[in-house]
Structures are given as C-alpha cells and as structure tokens.
Amino acid sequence: MADNNKITPQNEDYSRWYLDVIREAELAEDSPVRGSMVIRPYGYALWEAIQSGLDRRFKATGHVNAYFPLFIPKSFLQKETEHIEGFSPELAVVTIGGGNTLEEPLVVRPTSETIIGHHYAKWIQSYRDLPLLINQWANVVRWEMRTRPFLRTMEFLWQEGHTAHATEKEAREETLRMLDVYVDFAENDAAIPVIKGVKSDREKFAGAVDSYTIEGMMGNGWALQMGTSHYLGTKFAQAFNVSFLDQNNVTQLCHTTSWGISTRMVGAVIMAHGDDRGLRLPPALAPIQVVIVPIWRKEAERGPVLEIADHVHASLRDEGMRVKVDRRDDQTPGFKFNDWEMRGVPIRIEIGPKDVQQQSAVLARRDRPGKEGKNFGVPLAGVAQETRTLLHSIQENLRHQALQKRTDNTHRVTSYTAFQDVLREQGGFLHVHWAGTTQDEERIQKETKATLRCLPMENAKEEGQCVLTGKRTNQTAIFARAY
RNA sequence: CGGGGCGUGGCGCAGUUCGGUAGCGCGCCAGCUUUGGGAGCUGGAUGUCGGAGGUUCAAAUCCUCUCGCCCCGACCA
Numbered sequence: 079m080a081d082n083n084k085i086t087p088q089n090e091d092y093s094r095w096y097l098d099v100i101r102e103a104e105l106a107e108d109s110p111v112r113g114s115m116v117i118r119p120y121g122y123a124l125w126e127a128i129q130s131g132l133d134r135r136f137k138a139t140g141h142v143n144a145y146f147p148l149f150i151p152k153s154f155l156q157k158e159t160e161h162i163e164g165f166s167p168e169l170a171v172v173t174i175g176g177g178n179t180l181e182e183p184l185v186v187r188p189t190s191e192t193i194i195g196h197h198y199a200k201w202i203q204s205y206r207d208l209p210l211l212i213n214q215w216a217n218v219v220r221w222e223m224r225t226r227p228f229l230r231t232m233e234f235l236w237q238e239g240h241t242a243h244a245t246e247k248e249a250r251e252e253t254l255r256m257l258d259v260y261v262d263f264a265e266n267d268a269a270i271p272v273i274k275g276v277k278s279d280r281e282k283f284a285g286a287v288d289s290y291t292i293e294g295m296m297g298n299g300w301a302l303q304m305g306t307s308h309y310l311g312t313k314f315a316q317a318f319n320v321s322f323l324d325q326n327n328v329t330q331l332c333h334t335t336s337w338g339i340s341t342r343m344v345g346a347v348i349m350a351h352g353d354d355r356g357l358r359l360p361p362a363l364a365p366i367q368v369v370i371v372p373i374w375r376k377e378a379e380r381g382p383v384l385e386i387a388d389h390v391h392a393s394l395r396d397e398g399m400r401v402k403v404d405r406r407d408d409q410t411p412g413f414k415f416n417d418w419e420m421r422g423v424p425i426r427i428e429i430g431p432k433d434v435q436q437q438s439a440v441l442a443r444r445d446r447p448g449k450e451g452k453n454f455g456v457p458l459a460g461v462a463q464e465t466r467t468l469l470h471s472i473q474e475n476l477r478h479q480a481l482q483k484r485t486d487n488t489h490r491v492t493s494y495t496a497f498q499d500v501l502r503e504q505g506g507f508l509h510v511h512w513a514g515t516t517q518d519e520e521r522i523q524k525e526t527k528a529t530l531r532c533l534p535m536e537n538a539k540e541e542g543q544c545v546l547t548g549k550r551t552n553q554t555a556i557f558a559r560a561y
Numbered sequence: 562c563g564g565g566g567c568g569u570g571g572c573g574c575a576g577u578u579c580g581g582u583a584g585c586g587c588g589c590c591a592g593c594u595u596u597g598g599g600a601g602c603u604g605g606a607u608g609u610c611g612g613a614g615g616u617u618c619a620a621a622u623c624c625u626c627u628c629g630c631c632c633c634g635a636c637c638a
Contacts, residue, residue, distance in 0.1 A: 189638090236638075413600085416599050
C-alpha cells in the first residue's frame, strides 16, 4: 500500500484521522464562526442520500413534510419546565431586530416541540384530526462548548418528526415504529448495526417521558447516538393545550412524539466504515457508486479508451447506478485511484489500452485493499451485471465488518473492577447488569468517562447482579465512551 | 470559565531568542515531456506579517493594549 501523508493513521490519532478525512474528501470545512461548518458539495450529497433514504421511509409510514419557523418566542420554551431547564444553557437568543430591542426575545430553535405544539393546538379539534403525522427538515442551533464537524456543531441539519395521537398506546407505538425505521435505515442504508435501547433518566430528552435511541459503534470503539425517538406523553400537549374532543364529546389531551436524525449521521458513516486510506461509503448512500478511470499512454489510445469508458458509463447509468467518468487529463491514473479511494467510492472501473484490446475492464472494490480487491479482465458485456452484484456485496460486507467489529469490542463484565480494566485496556461497549441510580451513573462517568448509552431493548432478561451496586436485576445496560 | 498553544502569500510552516531588503514546501498559472497505484523539468504570479498604539534611523522581531482561532477539561443530537 502506498503510504499517504495526508491522512493520519487511525491508531496514531483517531481524532486527527477523522478531521483529515473530512478535509481530504472535501466533506466540510470550518467557517469563520467557531463551531459552525460549511458542508461542501460532496458532504452535502452524502447528506442528501441520507435524507432521501429517510424521507422515503417517512412517507411510506404515512408522514408528510411541513416547515415551521426558525424563530420561537422565548416564552414558548418556558411553558414546559423540564424542556426549558434542559435547553437554556445552549440557546441562542435574538434580542435585537431592525436595530431595536425586541419586546420578547426570540430563541433560535434548538428543536421545535414548542412552536409545533402551538400550531397543533389550533389544528387539532376532534379525534377525527388524529393522528397528525408531520415531519420537518430544518436547521437547528445549540450553543455548544466543544464542537466537532458533523458530530457536534452549533448549527446542524436534521429532520424532526412530530406526531399527535389520541391515546398513549398509539403514541407509544408511533415512537417505536419510528425507532424501527431508524434501525432499518442505519442497518440497510448506512450499513451500521445499531443497538436499540431506552435512555436513562439522566440521558433522556428534556421534556420526554421516555427517550429511545439507536447507538452505533465507531471505529475507535466509542459509541455514537445516531437517532432518537421520544414519547412525550401529554407534557407538551398540556403546555400548549393540544386537545381534542373524543367520540364521547369529552375533552382529551393529545399524546405526542418526536424523533430525529441529524447530520451527525454523516459522521457516523465516516467513523463506522472509514479506514487509513479514507472514506468507505456504503453503496446505498454513496453519491458516486462507480467511478470510471480511463487510462492511456499515447494520444492515439485516448479516443478508443474514452469511447469504451463512455459506453460503460451509459450502460451503468441506464441501470440506475450513480456513475462518473474521471476525464481529468491533468492527473495520472495513480492519483485518481488514490483520490477516489479517499472519497470512499465503492467501485472503480479501470479502462486502458489493454482493455480496449480485450474488450474488457478492471473492477476494483473499495472494501478490499489493493490487488485482492481487483478483478481483471471482466468482459465488457458483463460489466453492468458484475457491477450491480458487486455493489450489493460491498454493502453487505461493510455492514458485516461493522457488526463483526462491534461484536469483537462488546464485553460482558460482572464487576466494577473488570469494568474499569476492560474499558481502560480495550475500550468498546460494556454490557452489564444494571440497577443503579442517576448518581451511580454520574459516579461512573466521573471515574471512567463512560456513560450509560442505553438499556437495550433486545435483551435476554436473565437475572444477574448490578455491576456497581450488586443488586439483583434482569435489566442490562450498555456503557461506553461516547461522542 | 480554567490550563496549554497559535495568528506570516490559497493551505501548511520557518524567521521572533540577539531589530537591518519577508522566505520555504504544497497548491496555483504557462510551456514541454509524461499517464496501468499519489509524474518530472523550466519559467511565473501571489504578502496591509491578526489589529491598534508605542520605542527606534529602522519592527514580523522589542513594549503596551486588543481581537480571533485551535487543543485539553466541565455540558451535549
């Protein structure tokens, strides 16, 4: 493998590796404002692929899109006590508009439960108006102390679903349905296996009754919350008087939910699959699934090579694949190979004079390094079929590798001593029996930097002893260092 | 907010100790030769040295003030 000096190896400094990949693959760059980033076209294309995978699933489950305003009267947030307490440290507030001090400060939305609650109260009168299933794609702002591109920025893009239901049962079903949509997206599109779980009181959304999460494992063994779904009970309905008349002409409060996935998902894709050569994108999300690199030595070879390259391009495009021919003539093939590998393109097709001669092409897969991942002499007639098969295989292989890594780095421990040792020496996820309190969680974080990621829902429910308190319990928990 | 570091062509940096014509690498532009794993040669363009004030014959360099950014920690999708 040719060394590259542009990307720091993961095991040397994972954090620098992450930043190097983002810079070299041109996903994003810093803006002049601390903690904000510019999402560059390639990074935005990746986000668009994520959006499209999610949006399709939202529509399929009966949701529609709408848009609510960026500015929210500050008093709205204050109507729900836990909500304002949770969010006030990270609010950006506008106090001056048009040169004059505003009568009421406007909060730049950190999330939209309140403004949406206000309008749902107007839209919902009768049980016939329910359920109300709306999603919005928007930007939000949270004043963060410590930021990282995609993982935590002051402004980020996301979708937030907000639904209102007649009964707790329906709302809880919705909460879990959308959690499953997220699981489906994460595993099948992003190729990242996730753990579904419940958040502890300490970690749950400010104003939720129950928060659910999907947690993925990143390349360094740290956890990343990749999506959340909340059952909000009647808390926001109460605060904003979101109520309806039921079949018996009795006024009832709505039960509401909210759920979101953000541009953090881009960070998840980078970290779950990337290697020392750069990005490795799952075909389902890759903005460019196949790149064709034409190769020629003599000017006379150029025409025939490009002709075949264009032909292959057309045949793959006609089958719905996202293909690009790299026609740059100021770069060598070797440069292009490395360049596209860094950008994570799943398949590279090389077409040179020898291939023209043999009416064949070379297929190279990104998920297998060097010659091992190259298939020489694929007949042109079979390239489209071969490419299609290969895309599926790469998608599956990335998911498999990520799952393998998570399995290898998930440890069951039964004592707090082992907990600390394993975390320090190996890292990864610690799967433990748990019956601790919020204070116990705080203590663990203080002593080990690990946090309670979730109480997994898929759980054998075997009885055991709490790793910290020793109490008997059949509840388990995942602890890990987290972003 | 505490601790550390840094502001010099587009990017990364040297130069600051000990004041004396602002440099290097990458990138960029032009030309020629190259092109199956990050091409070579030749020529060229690009700077209010973060800002303000001061000392001095002379300041990137010394002094004072100021602004900003990055890293580590406390909070977080």
